[in-house]
Amino acid sequence: xxxxxxxxxxxxxxxxxxxxxxxxxxxSVDKAxxxxxxxxxxxxxxxxxxxxxxxxxxxxxxxxxxxxxxxxAIWFVFASVCTYLIGYRFYSKVIERYITRPDDRxxxxxxxxxxxxxxxxxxRNVLFGHHFAAIAxxxxxxxPIIAAQMGYLPGTIWIILGxxxxxxxxxxxxxxxxxxxxxxxxxxxxxxxxxxxxxxAALIATLLIMVIIVAILALVVVNALGESPWGVFSVGMTIxxxxxxxxxxxxxxxxxxxxxxxxxFVLLMAAIIGGGLVAQTEWGATVFHLDxxxxxxxxxxxxxxxxxxxxxxxxxxxxxxxxxxxxxxxxMLALAIIVVRPEVSVPAFSEFASRENGPVLSGALFPFLFVxxxxxxxxxxxxxxxxGTTPKLVEKERQTRxxxxxxxxxxxxxxxxxxxxxxxxxxxxYFAMNAPAALTGGTVETAATWVNSxxxxxxxxxxxxxxxxxxNVGEQSIVSRTGGAPTLAVGLxxxxxxxxxxxxxxxxxxxxxxxxxALFILTAVDAGTRVARFMxxxxxxxxxxxxxxxxxxxxxxxxxxxxxxxxxxxxxxxVTDPLGGINTLFPLFGIANQLLAxxxxxxxxxxxxxRGTFKYLWIVALPLSFAAVVTITASFQKIFxxxxxxxxxxxxxxxxxxxxxGKKEFxxxxxVAAMEAVVRNTAIQGWLSVIFVVLTIIVIATAVLATVKAxxxxxxxxxxxxNEDPAxxxxxxxxxGLVPTTAERELAAEWDRVPADVRLERAGH
Amino acid sequence: MSAGMALVANxxxxxxxxxxxxxxxxxxxxYLEHHRAAGHQEPPLTEREFWRDRTDRQDTNPxxxxx
Numbered sequence: 001x002x003x004x005x006x007x008x009x010x011x012x013x014x015x016x017x018x019x020x021x022x023x024x025x026x027x028s029v030d031k032a033x034x035x036x037x038x039x040x041x042x043x044x045x046x047x048x049x050x051x052x053x054x055x056x057x058x059x060x061x062x063x064x065x066x067x068x069x070x071x072x073a074i075w076f077v078f079a080s081v082c083t084y085l086i087g088y089r090f091y092s093k094v095i096e097r098y099i100t101r102p103d104d105r106x107x108x109x110x111x112x113x114x115x116x117x118x119x120x121x122x123x124r125n126v127l128f129g130h131h132f133a134a135i136a137x138x139x140x141x142x143x144p145i146i147a148a149q150m151g152y153l154p155g156t157i158w159i160i161l162g163x164x165x166x167x168x169x170x171x172x173x174x175x176x177x178x179x180x181x182x183x184x185x186x187x188x189x190x191x192x193x194x195x196x197x198x199x200x201a202a203l204i205a206t207l208l209i210m211v212i213i214v215a216i217l218a219l220v221v222v223n224a225l226g227e228s229p230w231g232v233f234s235v236g237m238t239i240x241x242x243x244x245x246x247x248x249x250x251x252x253x254x255x256x257x258x259x260x261x262x263x264x265f266v267l268l269m270a271a272i273i274g275g276g277l278v279a280q281t282e283w284g285a286t287v288f289h290l291d292x293x294x295x296x297x298x299x300x301x302x303x304x305x306x307x308x309x310x311x312x313x314x315x316x317x318x319x320x321x322x323x324x325x326x327x328x329x330x331x332m333l334a335l336a337i338i339v340v341r342p343e344v345s346v347p348a349f350s351e352f353a354s355r356e357n358g359p360v361l362s363g364a365l366f367p368f369l370f371v372x373x374x375x376x377x378x379x380x381x382x383x384x385x386x387x388g389t390t391p392k393l394v395e396k397e398r399q400t401r402x403x404x405x406x407x408x409x410x411x412x413x414x415x416x417x418x419x420x421x422x423x424x425x426x427x428x429x430y431f432a433m434n435a436p437a438a439l440t441g442g443t444v445e446t447a448a449t450w451v452n453s454x455x456x457x458x459x460x461x462x463x464x465x466x467x468x469x470x471x472n473v474g475e476q477s478i479v480s481r482t483g484g485a486p487t488l489a490v491g492l493x494x495x496x497x498x499x500x501x502x503x504x505x506x507x508x509x510x511x512x513x514x515x516x517x518a519l520f521i522l523t524a525v526d527a528g529t530r531v532a533r534f535m536x537x538x539x540x541x542x543x544x545x546x547x548x549x550x551x552x553x554x555x556x557x558x559x560x561x562x563x564x565x566x567x568x569x570x571x572x573x574x575v576t577d578p579l580g581g582i583n584t585l586f587p588l589f590g591i592a593n594q595l596l597a598x599x600x601x602x603x604x605x606x607x608x609x610x611r612g613t614f615k616y617l618w619i620v621a622l623p624l625s626f627a628a629v630v631t632i633t634a635s636f637q638k639i640f641x642x643x644x645x646x647x648x649x650x651x652x653x654x655x656x657x658x659x660x661x662g663k664k665e666f667x668x669x670x671x672v673a674a675m676e677a678v679v680r681n682t683a684i685q686g687w688l689s690v691i692f693v694v695l696t697i698i699v700i701a702t703a704v705l706a707t708v709k710a711x712x713x714x715x716x717x718x719x720x721x722x723n724e725d726p727a728x729x730x731x732x733x734x735x736x737g738l739v740p741t742t743a744e745r746e747l748a749a750e751w752d753r754v755p756a757d758v759r760l761e762r763a764g765h
Numbered sequence: 766m767s768a769g770m771a772l773v774a775n776x777x778x779x780x781x782x783x784x785x786x787x788x789x790x791x792x793x794x795x796y797l798e799h800h801r802a803a804g805h806q807e808p809p810l811t812e813r814e815f816w817r818d819r820t821d822r823q824d825t826n827p828x829x830x831x832x
Contacts, residue, residue: 116799117819126786133787139832213832250820254813257790258781311827312820319830323788375832384829523830530827550825593832 018105020729023758025750027396027730028104029743037741038093049089056082063348064153070343071152073420077338080160080416084409087164092405095169098616099608100176102397107730109182109392119183122393124402124734131390131407133323135171135382136330137520139375139593140415142220142484145422146586147372148430149360151350152423154369156416162370162377163412166623170378170597171386172404173604173620178387179394180724186387186600187535190699192723193606198702202599205695206384207535209592211563212688213381214528215570216589217521218303219582222295222575223483224514229288230474232295234275234511235518236288238318239302241267245317260317261324268321272511276474296575299525300568306522307529307560315526322523325516333417333492336499342424351456359435359454360482361583362645367634371590376415378627380596382408384531398736406738421491422484428452428461429469429478433487436580437480438668444470447479474507482582489513525567532563573681578674579651579667587638588685591631595696598627602703609710610720617707628700635693639686648686655679731759792819 020027059078062071096102113119122130147155178184184192187206191199225231245264253259278284290298306314352358353365361372375381386404394400422430431454432440432447440447444463451461470478473493478486493509501508534550536559541548547555574581601624608620641647644654644667655678658666669675713720733751735744751759785791793815800809810818 114799114803116796116803117822120792120795120799122795123786126783129783129787130789134828135831137830137832217832249816254816255790255793257788258785261788310820311823312817316820316823320788322830324784327784327787379832381829381831385831389828524832527827527830531829534825534827 018103018727018729020105021731024731024754025733025747026105027733029741029747033743037743049086052082052085056086063156067348070345071348072341073337073344073424074341076152076156076416076420079156080413083160083164084413087168088406088409091164092168092172092401094616095172095405095619096398096401099613099619100173100400102176102400103727104396104398104733104736105730106397107728107732108179108394108397109725110394111730111732112725112728113182113392119392121395121732121734124395124399124736125738127390127393127395127399128403128407128738129327130393131385131403132410133326134385134389135379135407136326136411136414137375137524138217138220138485138517139379139381140411141418141488141517143373143375143586143590144415144419145484145487146361146434146582147369148346148419148422149350149358149434150353150365150369151347152344152419153348154353154365155373155419158370158373159377159412159415159419162373163408166597166626167376167378167382167412168405168408169619169623170380170601170604171382171408172401173608174383174600175386175391175394175404176397176400177604177607179391179397179400182725183388183392186383186603189387189607189723190599190603193603193610194699194702194706198699198706201695201698201702202603203535203539205599205692205699206596207532207539208688208691208695209380209596210528210532210535211566212570212588212592214525214532215567215574216582216585217524217528218296218299218567218571219574219585220483220485221518221521222292222299222571223481223582224485224489224518225290225295226292227289227477228475228514229285230275230279230507230511231514231518232288232290233278233284234271234515235522237271237274238268238321238515238519238522239314241271242314242318242321245320246313249317250312257320261320264317264321265324268325268515272508272515275511276507279474292575293572296568296571300564300571303525303529303568304560304564306526307533307564308557315523315530318519318523318526322516322519325519329513329516330414330417332496333421334413336492336495337417337420340495340498342420342495342498344420344423345458346423346427346430347457351454356643357645359431359439359583361586363587363634363637367630367637368587368590370630371587371594371634373415374590374593374597376412376418378594378597378623379411380593380598380600383596383600395732395734396730396736399734402737418488421495422487423491425487425491425494426461426465427456428459429465429490430487431456431459432461432466433478433481433490434484435480436482436583436668438578438580440480442477442479444477444479472503472506473510475510482580484582485514485517488517529560529563529567533559536563570684573684576677577681578669578678579681584648584681584685587634588688591634591638591689592692594627594631595692598624598631598696599699601627602700606703606706606710609707610722612710612714612720614711614714624700628696631696632693635689638689639693648682648689652679652682652686655682792816 055078059075062075063079110119110121144155187203190202225235241264245260248260356364361368428451431451440450444466447466448461448463466479473490489510492513493506496509497503497506537547537555546552574585577584601620605620605624608617637646638648642650644651655666655675659675664672666675669678710720733747793812796815797809
């Protein structure tokens, strides 16, 4: 036990002094037994892990070293799954042993605060699915696709290694520390651990970041639906479907969640098929053919109404639909990739990996690849879910490793599958779809000419292929369908039609994919607006107390309007941007998300230090410094880079100068109004970058100060304050992971023999 | 044959129950269980009241959804 640091002295409260009920079986597997079980390496166990390591090694070799014409998609599956298994079995156990040190003798908030409503002990496997459904959304389906411009390998390495060493670590730690604090939110933990300055900076940063994230997710939807009558109809139909489900659940058959979800799902499929029929009719094509600006305004108005309507009417039913679709789609995609095993012809490193002027995403691989792929590798937004909601449902402390760390590995796998779907389509098609219209010219002929002029190896696209693909997926055009979602939809349709239905089904699969992405995003937009509104109300409430009353309508409406106006402005800016919207704004999304991750990790760093764990602080410091270096470098380049394609202010200066010189067009902006728009947009984007990076530096600095102070306190023998809830002895037991160990099974059987009234004797909590 | 069918049916039921758990369909059952266990004197909320209360509380206490 010589290698186990610090734990005896500081963990004393958890180690001893916790009197569990002697009339009950122990609520925790005996520590020595647990240790022995983990240390015992039977030949079968050794063979299993050797096989996993070997298979993973071969898969990585096929992806990274072998340079053939094509690489089979199955290697992505093996490389990722084997790495996840090793990371989960070995690295997350290191974190458990040296940093979190869960103690199953302590009751979780779901036990000691049980109210049958918010705090409910939930079966670990169910909670795993629940947590996963809450963290996974459209993010991992978009970033990897945009980053595929650089070839498949940089993105693959970052998604897989990033999640093991950073993303899953963040989710696990935030969940664990929030659980020890009765399910407190990240903002509350920041205030407690970092003090007023750090806490306030974290709060403002979170609010701004949410605005940016909602705006850019909305932009993805707008880009996918622009000039697509089929898409507009079927996504539009989700609103009446959700309203119907809401009324059904409220008045007709309350609580029949599965029943209404199945009805909703059937209606959704009907809406997709109906969309195809409507788009073929003349009136349908006219009525639902909307340009992007109109859709953006529609989304803005929708966002406001949805956020002030009661939850039961729109948000709750759509959340059911979205969860239902999410699980279905992900299982389907995994099955399809394993069954079809598409060949990938994209090179490991593309011509753009070493340049900073790629058409889809501008900037060099470092740092921009790492901010473009946020969700799936390291996503700060998860810290908002991992704190608050899930910790109130965890049954036993040791389960947080499975739910927090394991749940994030699962999301990373979704990102890998999205990447595979996107790179299994023709490379020329990829660039024709993802480059802004200013480059492709917007027609199949100009797009084909432009793509072929890039001089990419093995790329020779014809206008015929572009119009044929568009016809196959039931769209008028697929040129410059930026934002990632349409590319994923084409990739998914391409894979799924080989699995079920053939070419005739491609249009259905394409719109099915657009539909589920739109569903996820609309749910995120609604929920994001609501959460942000409450944060704003709370903040204003510090000065005008009336605003703290959630039921005060004028305050609620005003704050909702402010939040919608904020993300709406960014959305409209992206939609009308002459430079191509998503291409300039997506880096801001990634930077914002990673900055939030840096904030969450900074809070964890301070907590870990205060718990007295210095020897293993690097486990938190490593992802924190990486996130900090990446995002601060990316922000600095966005602020200070002299290259107009990279730096917001450089671009601003170039366009201002052109205007001052009296030019009538400049670069991709063809009118004076467009040039003025660029000047305005780049200024806003630039200043947003400045604000983000300043706030984050403040948070990280306060966290480092708190860490240093904890270190000094320890050196001087002073007691550190600890914001955990007091330990309460647990009266329940449940296994920690997916499969119970022998010891866990025996203990569970012992608990099963305890009469229910004895077990639950602690009445009147 | 019928044993195989029963196995499939069982598997399907288990999956449906799992999915229901993930989506929160069993919330009322869990509330009743808690109510019994906690030994409250007043009668529990009816199913209709419970779901109403649940969504109405979400109005003032929104849960984030991720990207």
